[in-house]
Structure formats: C-alpha cells, structure tokens
Amino acid sequence: xxxxxxxxxxQKKKELEVPGPRRVMDILAQAGVRPTTVxxxxxxxxxxxxxxxxxxxxxxxxxxxxxx
Amino acid sequence: MKCKRCRRAEAAVDLPSHHxxxxxDCFFLFFQRQVKEGIRKFRLLSPSDRVLVCVSGGxxxxxxxxxxxxxxxxxEGLYIDLGIxxxxxxxxxxVLAYAAARGKTPIVVDLAKEGVxxxxxxxxxxxxxxxxxxxxxxxxxxxxxxxxxxxxxxxGHNLDxxxxxxxxxxxxxHRDHLSRQxxxxxxxxxxxxxxxxxxxxxxxxxxxxxxxxxxxxxxTEECPMSEDATSLVYKEVLSLxxxxxxxxxxxxxxxxxxxxxxxxxxxxxxxxxxxxxxTDTEDPEGAGTPRACASCGAPAWADICSFCRLKxxxxxxxxxxxxxxxx
Numbered sequence: 044x045x046x047x048x049x050x051x052x053x054q055k056k057k058e059l060e061v062p063g064p065r066r067v068m069d070i071l072a073q074a075g076v077r078p079t080t081v082x083x084x085x086x087x088x089x090x091x092x093x094x095x096x097x098x099x100x101x102x103x104x105x106x107x108x109x110x111x
Numbered sequence: 112m113k114c115k116r117c118r119r120a121e122a123a124v125d126l127p128s129h130h131x132x133x134x135x136d137c138f139f140l141f142f143q144r145q146v147k148e149g150i151r152k153f154r155l156l157s158p159s160d161r162v163l164v165c166v167s168g169g170x171x172x173x174x175x176x177x178x179x180x181x182x183x184x185x186x187e188g189l190y191i192d193l194g195i196x197x198x199x200x201x202x203x204x205x206v207l208a209y210a211a212a213r214g215k216t217p218i219v220v221d222l223a224k225e226g227v228x229x230x231x232x233x234x235x236x237x238x239x240x241x242x243x244x245x246x247x248x249x250x251x252x253x254x255x256x257x258x259x260x261x262x263x264x265x266x267g268h269n270l271d272x273x274x275x276x277x278x279x280x281x282x283x284x285h286r287d288h289l290s291r292q293x294x295x296x297x298x299x300x301x302x303x304x305x306x307x308x309x310x311x312x313x314x315x316x317x318x319x320x321x322x323x324x325x326x327x328x329x330x331t332e333e334c335p336m337s338e339d340a341t342s343l344v345y346k347e348v349l350s351l352x353x354x355x356x357x358x359x360x361x362x363x364x365x366x367x368x369x370x371x372x373x374x375x376x377x378x379x380x381x382x383x384x385x386x387x388x389x390t391d392t393e394d395p396e397g398a399g400t401p402r403a404c405a406s407c408g409a410p411a412w413a414d415i416c417s418f419c420r421l422k423x424x425x426x427x428x429x430x431x432x433x434x435x436x437x438x
Contacts, residue, residue, distance in 0.1 A: 054331060057384050079350045082319050089123040089323055091132060107319035108271070108346055109169055110337035 046099035050074060052108045063098035070096065071104070080108050114390075116141070124320045127357035135324045142321045145312045146178050147374050153295045155307040156263060162186045163261040163304075165252055166217060168330040169204030170322040171267030173209055175310055177327060179265065180213065186265075191248055194228025198335055205330045218259070220251050227422055228432035229336065235425035240336035243421065250418035256304040268294075268308040271315040274364045275345035282345075289374045292367075301401050304412040314360070362418060 047060040050070055061070055067083050067090050083090045084103045096102055112122040112132050120134030133141055150156050166172040166188045178234060179186050190206045193199050203219070210217045222228045227247055235238040252264045273292070280288045294311040298304055310318060322329050335341070353360050367375070401410035406419040415423075 053185055054333070074153035077139040077350050077354060079314075079316060079353050080346075082316065082323060083319040087280060089320060091122050091125040093125070105273075105319065105323075105331055106333075107170070108343065108350075109171065110333060110346075111313065 048096050048098060049101040050104060051101065052076075052104045052106075063100070064095050066092070067094045067096060067102070068092040070102070074104065076104060081106055121385070124317075126317070128314070128353065128361060129358075134334065135342050138320065138324065140391055141375065142278040142313060142317060143178060143181070145317070146309055147182070149294065149312040150307075150309050155197040155295055155309055156184060156265075158183070159277065160262045161206065161260065163189050163218075163252070163256045163259065164207050165189050165191075165248070165264065165265045165266045167191075167267075169267070170327070170329040170331075171269050171272075171310060171315070171318045172381040173205070173267075173327050173329050174318045174322045174325075175265060176209075177325060180323075187259070188215060189252065190217045191221060191251055192221045192223070193244065193334075194221075195230060195334065195336060198330075198332065201332070202330045204339065205328060218255055224245060225422075226417075227425055231429075232421060232425045233336075235428035236421050238421075241340055244336070246417050246421055250416070252306070253302075253304050257302055261304065263305045263307055265307050265309055267318070269310045269313055269315055269318055270360060270364060271346055271349070272342070273311055274349055274360045275342045278318055278345045278349060279341060279368055286374070288320075292375065293370065294368075298411060299401055301410055302403070302408075303401055311364070312361075344391070 045062075046077060048063040048065060048070065050059050052058065052074065059074060061073055068078055071078050071081065071083070071092070078092050081104050083092075083094075083103060085096075085100065090096075090102065114120045114122045114127065114134035114137050115131045116133055116137040120136070122132035123135050124138045125132040129141075131141070156162065156179075162184050163175045164172065164179060164186050166176055168190070176186060176188055181427040186427070188206065188210055190203060192203055206217055222232075227239055227243075229244050229247070232238075232247070233243045236243060252266075255261075256264045275293070277289075279285075280292060296306040313321075335394060349360050349363075401412055403409070404411035404416035404419055405414050407416060409416050409418065411417075
C-alpha cells in the first residue's frame, strides 16, 4: 500500500489518511475543519496553512476553541 | 512562507487578520506586544500590582500566567478544582506541573471540600453547569484575592471569548450585560477586587500557537460540561465570518470598546487612584455598591450572596436525596 499523509485529530478521537503532497489548508478543507479554529503541528513544529505535507508524514490538528 | 518581520526564518504562524506571518521568535515579540498594548490601553495592571492569575490548565490561562511572569509582574496562580470526574484531575495535573517547573505552588480550591462540586451543585440547584461554574468561580476568585491581599484578579479571556460574548449579548439585547462587558472591571471599594482580562487583544489561535511554541503543556480536551455551551455557537459563526473577512472579529470587539459607543459605560475614566471608591455607574456586577453577605461576609447585592444561596440549595437537596456512593 502506498504511504499517505496521516492526519490525527486527537480531540475528535479521529484519524484519517489523505494522499500527498498536499497543503495544510487543503487537508483541513477535506477534513471539514475551519482553519481559524485549529493549529496544525508536526512533532515540535507548528505548520502554516500553506505548508506542503508529503506522503508518509503525520500531522496533528489541534482545536483551539474553548467553550463555557 | 518567510517571516514577514525578520524576512529570514521560516514562518510558523500565519495571521491573515494581521496580514502577517511570523517565525517563532518574532511571533513571541508580536504576541507580547499585543498583550502589553492591551494592558496599556485600559491601564489594566500597574508594576506594583499583586496579580492573582486564575488558571484552569487550559491554554489561555497558562499562557496568561506565562506572559505576565515574563513581563515581570508579581503573580500567583489560583486553580479551582471543579470536581468534574477525570477532567478536573487532568487539568490540575497540568497546572501543578506548569507551576512546579517555574518554582511556583498554585493556590488550590477544592469544590468537593467546599460542598459544591459543579456536577452535584448543578443538579442540586437545577441550574445549568456553566452558570453554577461562573457563580462559584467568581466567588472564589474574589475571596482568595481578598484574603491573600492581591490587588487584582486576572483571567485568560481572549478576543474570541469576548467577541462571542458580545455577539450573544447583542443578539439577545442584554443591555445590562453589554454595559458591563469590558477587559477592566474596577474594584468596588467594598471588598470586590478589580478584575482584568489582559488577553483581550489576542485570539484563541494566537494563544494556542504561543503555548505550543513555548512548550507549555496545557489540557487540550474540552470541559465535558461545556459541550452545549452557547458561546461555541457564537464562536462558530464568528469564525465563519473571520475566514471570509479576516480582521472582522477584532473590528467588532474593539469597535464595541470605543469610548463613543452608547451601549456601554465609559471605562476609560478607569482606573481610579488608589483608595478612591467606585461610583454606582462603575459597578461591574449589578445595581449599586455591594454590601456584605449576611452569611459569609463576601460582597453581595442581596442579603445573602449568590454563592451562599447556591450552597444552601445544594445542601437542602443533599439532605432530601443523599447522593448514592459511587460503585
């Protein structure tokens, strides 16, 4: 099986795979996530929305919205 | 994308609302300047203040504590254990770990020991969890600050929180709430300590980015009690608008704070000189100057303060229907 981009959404307890290379903003659109509501990280790096993610890489999408 | 400030390093944070993108070092500078400007604009803090920072374990409050310490303010953290199974333990752990790494020991209030853990208090009083939580937190923020001789209470409310609250208040024409919504709520001169929101100029995305880049380990899970919070609906609407028209949220809230806005009272006259008492029109919580609660002595706008009334209702229900022991 070909390697894909692994996208983890820990707060939603969800994970998906998308084919790369792909920009962060496009990955978010595919995942149905508003870009102003999350930060996207890769290890200790914070990624901008135009950052290109390659196949085989893993990114985390962390919601920044707090309620209450 | 290169950093728009230093033009050398790779950008880590892009901020369409500011037409900017920053590398970590330049972003720290940008963020701290935003907070400084927020403090300066309404004179929220002075160098001589003793600041009680209310920390929940989430990104905003821990970032606030971090920034204020970095700016040289004298601070202590206050953590309120809400008694929410699992979530409270994990939040507390984050707060204690953050504080320990900086040689601090936060003040901890345990609501179970105080007789009002949020889930039980909400059931007992038949009031939504978030309302009970607000009442209890406000009470302890003030009580701990008064007892500990703090001059000011600081909370981590950010631009998104305030813009969402503003939208809710406008949609329902809560004129009394509108008139009191401000990053600066003065002390009352009757035991009510000044409250400030130094992060009112920065967005949730900015505090989260700052926390992540600074290596602050905050709790990312949402409070399970806030799943149906109406503020989340307002935030969702505002984020949709923000994506189409970056910067709108800032214009919306900052325009509201404009001195010429007839929907609110003018806080630009604040802060008062030390020792000067508040006038009725500056009263942050309700009508007139508070008096002492007949039960606990805390500032109140009725004979008995809202916290004592809540506690009594919970106690009455407990006597009528003892909670079954877990397991």
